[in-house]
Amino acid sequence: MADKLYELTAHELSDMIQSRQVSARDVTQSFLDRIDAVDKSVKAYITTTPEAALAQAQAVDDAIGRGEAVGALAGIPGGIKDNVCTYGVLTTCASKMLTNFTPVYDATVAARLNNAGAVMTGKTNLDEFATGSSTENSACFTTHNPWNLKMVPGGSSGGSAAAVAADECAFALGTDTAGSVRQPASFCGVVGFKPTYGLVSRYGVTSLASSLDQVGPITKDVSDCAMVLNAIVGKDRLDGVTLDIEAKDFTKALAKDVAGLRIGVAAECFGPEIDADVEKAVRGAIDVLIGLGASSKEIALPHLRYGIQAYSIIAAVESSSTLARFDGVRFGVRSKHAGDATLMSEKTREEGFGLAVKQRLILGTHLLTGSCYDEYFIKAQKIRTLIIRDFEKAFEECDIIISPTCPTVAFEIGEYSDNPLAMRNADACTVHANLVGIPSISVPCGFKDGLPIGLQITGKHLDDETLLRVAYTYEQTTDWHKRKPQLI
Amino acid sequence: MVEYEPVIGMEVHVELLTKSKMFCGCEVAFGGAPNTRCCPGCLGLPGGLPVVNEKAVELMTKAALALHCEIAPRTIFHRKNYFYPDLAKNYQVSQFDKPLGENGYVEILAGGKPKKIAVRRVHMEEDTGKLLHVEGNRSLVDFNRSGMALMEIVTMNPPPPGFDQIESAEEAREYLQRLRQILLYLEVSDCRMEEGSMRCEPNISIKPKGQTKLGTKTEIKNLNSFRAVYMGVDFELKRQEKVLREGGKVVQETRRWDDDRGVTASMRSKEHAEEYRYYPDPDLSPMLFDEEYVGRIQAQIPELPLDRLRRFMADYGIS
């Protein structure tokens, strides 16, 4: 067992470290060796930090050696999406704009992982500034899906999902603005969780769309998900929209129990864009839960079909100002063609941003101009409100809603290169949880042509525990999460 | 000969006497080494986020109440978008259609007679950094001031029935002095014009007497003393009258007061309305003010200078 430590889950490793069966250093070394062996083909990491990782692991071993109590995540290697600021470690957002940006501070989530004793293996690839669904918009390189290297890993947290699936870390952090944690988790056959908006601090996370962004764990199983949540959730005085709730132990939600659970199933979530085999797998998963004592009910979410459009408008508007700070004045790469201040910011942005980001910024700027504000932005906000009401109403009749995480399994790298807008369909099932601010999780529920299928469970505001319980129950009844891609 | 009458609006910014900035914990102080009092938030670094300084909100509510404003039960922050090197995020967190206070007034004495100068709004915003132009055609930016809490007080032209507007350079100066007195009394700001903790940008136009349609207005910047405000407004009124009398047209523009030469000079044309693409800042939750809060702040307001004067006059029969 010990020769393939990297194959284990975080909670298994945690038990072994705490009981001194293995050292944190050996665990970290195992993952670092694994990265050396497979990242050439997966390309999940933009930056790896092996020396710092071993030093962190050593510190955990030293603490255990002194008989100090260490937390569950102590000595567990994790990757962090490269739009999360990490003190002294290059943070590029996969953009040319930030190829030289080394933050002078830690994002709250990074600091909390650090305080919990977690070991950072490195910074994972993403679509530039989290704009995309495949990592093909990364200015660095495209990450490959460990299940089939010709396929995308999903995005924007594609590097994080691929790293976990390829055992290049025991867990990873992603950010989810429209499905950017869940969709890549689905494509890579791992667990991806977007918590209730406001549960996790966004401080130090390079924002794309502030009202939608949420940091979430990507893990090998649901127990690991709860473990990582325990470390990162909680009020942060540096992020004014974090919720002031009491500390929770999410591992307490890990019970195999769905008796009496009411599952909502909406026809709107099984539209024509959903692949037949994906639908079959998801409906099969619902049957599994019914077999364990749950019931299902048809619910209506009539405004869901406007979700992608509303999201596109809101995200474009918010990112148009959020990304305005990238001007070459205070940090990042500055254009060499800077004659005066105006030219400096213009040229810096022209040279620094990639096409997909520029498209979004131009759209967002335009949507705030003149009558567009009322015609599009205000309308999008109204649709958002209608979707929120749809879910409020639906949750009067059910406890959770089940749908596919994505309409299809992972697509081929380059498949949408001529038609990037068509890729937005990849977010069709996930975007609503962000618009509404409710929790949503993706767990593996089958395969098609050797590629994983994701089951999405969405729940009520601040009822993150029920999601974990249902996901855990399903996972423990099936063994999809135990399958591993054959990389070498 | 046509007689002209002036229409003078006043936009006043004051820095609040808070220990820390509007949206972060950085210390507020004057001077010091550049870029020593900033953080990811007020530097606009990736991942920096704003958190409202409750003390600043309290001070502004106090000021708005002392200026007889109605306090909005719910107010939000907007992002005001424009690119400028001293603006860390390239948007300023400000207030747009839902300011903290509206419909107040400042009482002044115009030639001994009381006048209620109508105040349209009192709102909160964050300050910008400071550009320093140095040798070799280079510019440096100091972000120590970036994110400091600013209060903006804007007069209303034309005023509603029962209220007045500023109609001369003397009244402009008197308005500013009364405003300063109130804010000093409340300990809301130290109102030092020379240090920039009180900044005044009058906008000025003239129109033939009796005409309702307003003339083209100009805005004056760089008025660093009460004397400069008086002189600048007076100069601008006379300049505009001369332009019109000579058959010319007043150009809509921002003009800079040159204290040494005692003149205003064109800075930039404002022919095209600037588009700031305001929209609600998603990083900041709406602020709610209930009666209990407003009542509590109201109770902290001491008797204001003019009120005290009036009381003395009544009590002691002075006139």
Ligand SMILES: [Zn+2]
């Ligand atoms: Zn600061």
